[in-house]
Amino acid sequence: MNSSKIGFLIAVAVVVILFLSSVFTVSERELAIKFRLGKIIKADYQPGLHFEIPFINNVRKFDKRILTLDARPANYLTKEKKNVNVDFFVKWRINNVSMYYTAMSGEERKAxxxxxxTIN
Structure with a gap:
């Protein structure tokens, strides 16, 4: 192989790598936020194929489905001196992904x- 073919193959490989790193998908079960240098620039992506500028933009995805917080059962003593065992769960989901990311830094554990x- 001569040097022009090797150069062409390297150029094609670089173009393919740049293209693959600039494409991202959002499924029906996800919410996505695009950042440019750490700042939110877009947060209302529809499901499908989307593009970004590699190495400048960054995309984070979050679960759009209903999530569950299942608390441990706790025992409480009433005024009548009776034990009550309380077990509860909370169903929640993300409505506004940019507000969620700003308030919780995108961490589900914090939410x-x-x-x-709030409940306890």
């Missing part, structure tokens, strides 16, 4: 803790 402290 679960906030829900638990």
């Amino acid at each position: 679960m803790e906030r829900i638990y402290t």
